[in-house]
Amino acid sequence: MLEHVIIGQYVPGKSFVHSLDPRAKLIAVIIFMIFLFVSRDPLVLGTAAALTVAAFLSAGIPFRFFWKGIRVILLIVVFTFLLHLFMTRDGTVLVSLGWLTIYSGGVIEGSLIATRLFLLIVLATMLTLTTTPVDLTDGMERLMHPLNRFRVPVHELALTMSIALRFIPTLLTETEKILKAQTARGATFSSGSIWKRLNAFIPVLVPLFVQSFQRAEELAEAMEARGYSGGEGRTKFRQLAWRNRDTIVLFVFAGFGVWSVLSVV
Amino acid sequence: MSRVIVENVSFSYDGETDVVKNVSFTAAAGEWLAVTGHNGSGKSTLARCLNGLLLPRNGTVTTCGFITTDPETIMTLRRRAGMVFQQPDNQLVAPTVADDIAFGLENAGVPYDEMKERVEAAVKRLGLSGLEDREPHRLSGGQKQRVALAGITALKPDVIILDEASSMLDPAGRSDVRDVVRRLCREDGITVIMITHDLEEAAEADRMLVMREGQLTADAPPAELFKKPDLLKEAGLVLPLAVLMAERLRLEGFDPGSPTSEEELVRALCNYV
Numbered sequence: 001m002l003e004h005v006i007i008g009q010y011v012p013g014k015s016f017v018h019s020l021d022p023r024a025k026l027i028a029v030i031i032f033m034i035f036l037f038v039s040r041d042p043l044v045l046g047t048a049a050a051l052t053v054a055a056f057l058s059a060g061i062p063f064r065f066f067w068k069g070i071r072v073i074l075l076i077v078v079f080t081f082l083l084h085l086f087m088t089r090d091g092t093v094l095v096s097l098g099w100l101t102i103y104s105g106g107v108i109e110g111s112l113i114a115t116r117l118f119l120l121i122v123l124a125t126m127l128t129l130t131t132t133p134v135d136l137t138d139g140m141e142r143l144m145h146p147l148n149r150f151r152v153p154v155h156e157l158a159l160t161m162s163i164a165l166r167f168i169p170t171l172l173t174e175t176e177k178i179l180k181a182q183t184a185r186g187a188t189f190s191s192g193s194i195w196k197r198l199n200a201f202i203p204v205l206v207p208l209f210v211q212s213f214q215r216a217e218e219l220a221e222a223m224e225a226r227g228y229s230g231g232e233g234r235t236k237f238r239q240l241a242w243r244n245r246d247t248i249v250l251f252v253f254a255g256f257g258v259w260s261v262l263s264v265v
Numbered sequence: 266m267s268r269v270i271v272e273n274v275s276f277s278y279d280g281e282t283d284v285v286k287n288v289s290f291t292a293a294a295g296e297w298l299a300v301t302g303h304n305g306s307g308k309s310t311l312a313r314c315l316n317g318l319l320l321p322r323n324g325t326v327t328t329c330g331f332i333t334t335d336p337e338t339i340m341t342l343r344r345r346a347g348m349v350f351q352q353p354d355n356q357l358v359a360p361t362v363a364d365d366i367a368f369g370l371e372n373a374g375v376p377y378d379e380m381k382e383r384v385e386a387a388v389k390r391l392g393l394s395g396l397e398d399r400e401p402h403r404l405s406g407g408q409k410q411r412v413a414l415a416g417i418t419a420l421k422p423d424v425i426i427l428d429e430a431s432s433m434l435d436p437a438g439r440s441d442v443r444d445v446v447r448r449l450c451r452e453d454g455i456t457v458i459m460i461t462h463d464l465e466e467a468a469e470a471d472r473m474l475v476m477r478e479g480q481l482t483a484d485a486p487p488a489e490l491f492k493k494p495d496l497l498k499e500a501g502l503v504l505p506l507a508v509l510m511a512e513r514l515r516l517e518g519f520d521p522g523s524p525t526s527e528e529e530l531v532r533a534l535c536n537y538v
Binding site for chain 1: 316318340343344347348350352354355356357358359360361363364367368369370371372373374375376377380381384398400401402416417420
């Protein structure tokens with residue numbers, strides 16, 4: 001059940017997208033995220049779709065694996081579409097069934113938002129699927145490094161995140177273990193009303209929380225024992241190398257951003 | 266000079282009852298010490314006093330020439346005296362093996378080129394070649410403990426403290442870790458302080474310390490202590506199977522010598538036949 005969620009998972013590979021500097025990928029996704037929502041021009045959206053498809057194809061992620069993981073998230077996209085469909089009161093009336101009225105503006109607005117959201121999710125997933133969490137946090141740490149001057153604890157935030165990512169699989173395994181243990185004691189998680197099912201998860205969450213706190217304490221102790229004393233004077237084992245291909249990718253996405261703005265003006 | 270000097274150390278968590286009571290001992294360079302005792306005998310607390318994770322209420326601990334109460338030198342001390350914990354999962358910080366081995370070096374501010382060399386050397390020394398990019402959750406328990414040991418070895422330590430490091434492992438992982446520790450101690454001259462309740466594990470040490478209710482009740486070579494079963498029984502420890510077996514054989518009028526491990530027992534029996 002839990003192994004199907006692929007957000008935040010890394011798929012090892014040697015593709016073009018894998019080989020990019022995490023900083024380049026991060027900036028590209030941020031540019032994409034901002035400017036995707038600027039323009040309503042179908043051509044701009046088409047370009048965005050083309051960029052996403054190109055990223056997907058050059059990342060070499062098996063389609064079936066990808067599809068399985070993204071299915072759950074598509075629910076959010078569909079939900080957003082429906083929300084806009086019913087809530088927008090713009091354009092001509094297409095359907096009128098009692099209290100339910102669907103306007104043409106709703107269809108347009110709904111599809112627009114759903115498409116943008118879908119493209120964004122796919123591209124962001126490409127980022128996490130092709131970049132190891134440590135590279136990702138490393139990239140973020142370096143990008144945010146200037147914020148250090150404003151007393152933002154960049155190193156600490158990055159380390160916290162990298163530890164959180166490191167423990168996700170561990171916690172998943174543990175959750176499954178607890179699920180099995182509670183099932184063995186007669187708990188059911190897949191029958192009864194929604195309320196009942198949610199209630200059934202309390203005996204899973206409580207031990208999970210307790211163990212997580214214990215883990216955190218032990219980890220802190222281990223880090224202390226290994227001479228961790230904050231970011232000051234620390235060197236980095238992970239080295240990032242910016243190459244020409246990174247500059248090119250950045251230019252492509254910057255071009256997309258400029259075009260997106262121009263299509264509005 | 267002794268690498269670890271513990272002088273009249275007492276420690277209490279709540280300020281009232283002492284968990285460690287007036288303990289003193291020393292460990293020389295390249296020596297292998299086993300600190301044994303029952304659950305709650307204070308042996309893990311004592312281990313945490315050795316690298317300043319806990320500070321004694323009374324007495325002093327001097328490790329690698331640094332006193333643990335000096336905040337100026339505590340980080341240097343911890344780099345020279347590494348510690349492996351019981352839970353393999355909760356001591357690996359970084360997302361891959363190589364990153365984790367580098368964690369201590371990063372903390373010490375070792376330059377990149379040297380760091381790379383040292384990580385590679387530690388990977389080789391601990392037999393982790395090919396696992397450099399593996400995530401911790403894809404490793405076996407024994408491998409995780411070897412990664413933890415590699416992270417310490419990369420810092421070129423003088424002392425390694427193992428706090429029940431193999432108690433969560435299967436027999437294969439256990440002998441794996443013990444092989445590595447043996448090499449680090451006997452070949453590299455690192456002082457090993459092994460906290461354990463498994464006397465079979467302790468049998469290989471140069472000296473065995475017995476803790477009972479916070480007090481140090483014995484400090485002698487294991488073979489000598491194995492001849493005092495009452496003392497060990499009082500401390501809640503179970504003699505190794507080989508020792509018990511030899512004892513029974515002696516009662517029956519045979520002389521199997523004094524084996525401490527199963528292999529030695531088998532060898533002794535074969536000689537007899």
